Amino acid sequence: MEYKAFVDEALEKFKSLPEETDELYKRYFVAMPLQEMAEKISVSKAGEKPEQLIKSNGEALRRKFDAVFWSGGETISDSAKYITVSPIESSNLENRMTKSGDDKLAAFLNAYSRRAVQIDIPKGVEAKINLMFINTTSPLPIQIIVNVAENASLQMFEYYSSGATERSLLGSMHEVKVGKYANAEINVLHNEDKNTYVVGWSKAKIEEKSNLKINFVYNGGTFTRSRNRVDVAGLEANGEVNELIVSAGEQKMDVASNVINSAKSSHAILESKAVMMDKSVCVLKGYASITENAAESRSYVNERGIILDKDAHIDSIPSMSIGNSDVKATHSSATAPIDEESIFYLMSRGASELEAKKMVVSGFITGMIGKIDDDIVREIVASIINEKVTTRNYGFVPKITTESMWLAGSVQRSSSIFKGHYKYRGE
Amino acid sequence: MDLEIKNLHVSIDDKEIVKGVNLSVKHGEFHVVMGPNGSGKSTLAKAIMGHPRLKITQGEIIVDGVNIADLTADKRAKLGIFLQFQNPLEIEGVGFVNFLHTSKRSVTKGDVDVNQFMGEVDSWTKKLKITNGIVGRSLNQGFSGGEKKKAEILQLALLKPKLAILDEPDSGLDIDAIKVVAENINEIGEKQEMGLVVITHYNRILSYMKPKFVHVMVDGKIVAEGSTELIEKLEKEGYDSFVGK
Numbered sequence A: 001m002e003y004k005a006f007v008d009e010a011l012e013k014f015k016s017l018p019e020e021t022d023e024l025y026k027r028y029f030v031a032m033p034l035q036e037m038a039e040k041i042s043v044s045k046a047g048e049k050p051e052q053l054i055k056s057n058g059e060a061l062r063r064k065f066d067a068v069f070w071s072g073g074e075t076i077s078d079s080a081k082y083i084t085v086s087p088i089e090s091s092n093l094e095n096r097m098t099k100s101g102d103d104k105l106a107a108f109l110n111a112y113s114r115r116a117v118q119i120d121i122p123k124g125v126e127a128k129i130n131l132m133f134i135n136t137t138s139p140l141p142i143q144i145i146v147n148v149a150e151n152a153s154l155q156m157f158e159y160y161s162s163g164a165t166e167r168s169l170l171g172s173m174h175e176v177k178v179g180k181y182a183n184a185e186i187n188v189l190h191n192e193d194k195n196t197y198v199v200g201w202s203k204a205k206i207e208e209k210s211n212l213k214i215n216f217v218y219n220g221g222t223f224t225r226s227r228n229r230v231d232v233a234g235l236e237a238n239g240e241v242n243e244l245i246v247s248a249g250e251q252k253m254d255v256a257s258n259v260i261n262s263a264k265s266s267h268a269i270l271e272s273k274a275v276m277m278d279k280s281v282c283v284l285k286g287y288a289s290i291t292e293n294a295a296e297s298r299s300y301v302n303e304r305g306i307i308l309d310k311d312a313h314i315d316s317i318p319s320m321s322i323g324n325s326d327v328k329a330t331h332s333s334a335t336a337p338i339d340e341e342s343i344f345y346l347m348s349r350g351a352s353e354l355e356a357k358k359m360v361v362s363g364f365i366t367g368m369i370g371k372i373d374d375d376i377v378r379e380i381v382a383s384i385i386n387e388k389v390t391t392r393n394y395g396f397v398p399k400i401t402t403e404s405m406w407l408a409g410s411v412q413r414s415s416s417i418f419k420g421h422y423k424y425r426g427e
Numbered sequence B: 001m002d003l004e005i006k007n008l009h010v011s012i013d014d015k016e017i018v019k020g021v022n023l024s025v026k027h028g029e030f031h032v033v034m035g036p037n038g039s040g041k042s043t044l045a046k047a048i049m050g051h052p053r054l055k056i057t058q059g060e061i062i063v064d065g066v067n068i069a070d071l072t073a074d075k076r077a078k079l080g081i082f083l084q085f086q087n088p089l090e091i092e093g094v095g096f097v098n099f100l101h102t103s104k105r106s107v108t109k110g111d112v113d114v115n116q117f118m119g120e121v122d123s124w125t126k127k128l129k130i131t132n133g134i135v136g137r138s139l140n141q142g143f144s145g146g147e148k149k150k151a152e153i154l155q156l157a158l159l160k161p162k163l164a165i166l167d168e169p170d171s172g173l174d175i176d177a178i179k180v181v182a183e184n185i186n187e188i189g190e191k192q193e194m195g196l197v198v199i200t201h202y203n204r205i206l207s208y209m210k211p212k213f214v215h216v217m218v219d220g221k222i223v224a225e226g227s228t229e230l231i232e233k234l235e236k237e238g239y240d241s242f243v244g245k
Helices: A003-016 A023-028 A034-043 A050-059 A104-112 A340-347 A353-367 A376-389 A402-407 B040-049 B073-079 B097-108 B114-127 B145-159 B175-192 B229-237
Strands: A069-072 A073-076 A083-086 A116-121 A125-136 A141-149 A153-160 A166-177 A184-192 A198-204 A210-218 A223-232 A239-245 A252-261 A267-277 A281-290 A298-307 A312-320 A325-337 B003-012 B015-025 B030-034 B054-063 B080-085 B163-165 B195-200 B214-219 B221-226
Touching: A003 A104, A023 A298, A034 A104, A034 A166, A034 A184, A050 A069, A050 A125, A050 A153, A050 B214, A069 A141, A073 A083, A083 B114, A104 A141, A104 A166, A104 A198, A104 A223, A116 A125, A116 A153, A125 A141, A141 A153, A141 A184, A141 A210, A153 A166, A166 A210, A166 A298, A184 A198, A184 A376, A198 A210, A198 A239, A198 A312, A210 A223, A210 A252, A210 A376, A223 A239, A223 A267, A239 A252, A239 A281, A239 A353, A239 A376, A239 B114, A252 A267, A252 A298, A267 A353, A281 A298, A281 A325, A298 A312, A298 A353, A312 A325, A340 A353, A340 B030, A340 B073, A353 A376, A353 B073, B003 B040, B015 B030, B015 B054, B015 B195, B015 B221, B040 B073, B040 B080, B040 B163, B054 B073, B054 B214, B073 B080, B073 B097, B080 B145, B114 B145, B114 B175, B145 B163, B145 B175, B145 B195, B195 B221, B214 B229
Parallel strands: A069 A125, A116 A141, A125 A153, A141 A166, A153 A184, A166 A198, A184 A210, A198 A223, A210 A239, A223 A252, A239 A267, A252 A281, A267 A298, A281 A312, A298 A325, B030 B195, B030 B214, B080 B163, B163 B195
Antiparallel strands: A069 A073, A083 A116, B003 B015, B003 B054, B214 B221
């Protein structure tokens, strides 16, 4: 298929697929202005390199980025390995474009992204890759295709930021494949500004005896719509999706994820925690499915929310579909306002009300932050969330300090999560 | 620190619980408040600490000549008031040591030498016979009833308040632990010359302590005051003889 035909098909699909039909979403969310963004992308010229934004973000994060992508271009470090970018002219682009299925978001990204970032980690290689994505007033839709070959190992950090003076969009579409006996950790931190809509579509497949952990942190953007699907497709493979949502002001977060056990003795975890402040709204859907051939597999879905202010709102909906009786599967959901008695207890020991709330929030999310194996990313996430709870602002990087790390004390490993959470589902 | 409570009336959700309490605790004095269940002892303690849900409808809480009724709990803690909770809260993910260190920094309003502080934690942990590594856990999570009480006394020792209100430090403790807790409270109180108000139902813990003043609280009021002979009277007659006074 020619690239043009591929894009035409995606465009057609994007136009023909219905807007969100779910009554719950309709109740809380305005429609994502995808059409408006599509028009902006069509008429926009290649944007200037946002030098200052890149510099300030890079310095604040104290991390060397291997590649930076913005609306009009990219910079790839000379020392960066395993990263290639297919531009619009590339004859190979069609092979790298991901398959959208019937997902409107994916169709949008296929139709309008003009670049595919390809990360190929060769067999047996261990790699660390740091990527920064910045949208300006020109929207940035981009595809990220990750292939971790057999026996390889990847630790990747994706940092999303923005500098938009009017309504804009940052969209990323992931397709991840983890080969046999390989390991991958992908940390995705969204910290876009108040003018930015965030669109995410991710699809991952994990092969035999391999491990994939994706830690999503949704902190920025006025409106986020994210759809994630992880297929634990190999014998004894492990897939883990962790979602940390921190929402303030009038932010709206719409996150729906699906983990699938489709092989024998596969393990899947989908864990989400949401911290809701001010008038923010979150709809959180976690869906685990176990296919008929996934005997002796384990699946765990857990969604929890904490509400700091009376006008904040969360709908948490975990669900499961189980096609084999010889599995262990659990799902749970719990949301509550921040406990007044806990705040009084901490205040009685000298903490101000804000400090007390921050302590309770940090306690609530510490396990999630502890799941990020990359020490510096853990520090960055802790600092950004600490700042968000303190100031309710987002879209910039505060001073990163280890002071904020009082919250990331306990590291919870996947293997320990299952302990005590099993419910045998027999005939 | 001198505490003067004058004609204090406290309500929760429009229900009056404390109905005109007068209580004076001078610097370094040791008081005991006894009373049957539901008499308003814990509400009085929480009102002194500044619980936000409690409404002071009348009266004053005066500390060193200043009415503190409008101060939030953290400001009262910084003045040097400490409340040992009857049911300490469990807070997920907040490390106990981090909490102790943060609390110490808050009440002392300055930096705390970590090594010296950890030395103190270690020393008091041993004195209180705190076991099972609770220091390394999340705040009060998974602590037994006795461990929670000891953890509160550990906080008392480390934060060094000027006035401590101890709400049933003996409940949930076995007889050996009651003795350990009482002896440590005595030691802390004497070292710090702190005012102590111990709320209790039972006289067992008081057999290891030497309170100077005893108050009996029934139905939101202090109905009798005296010295330790009141404890003996209560032991013999129970609270019935004070009801309706």
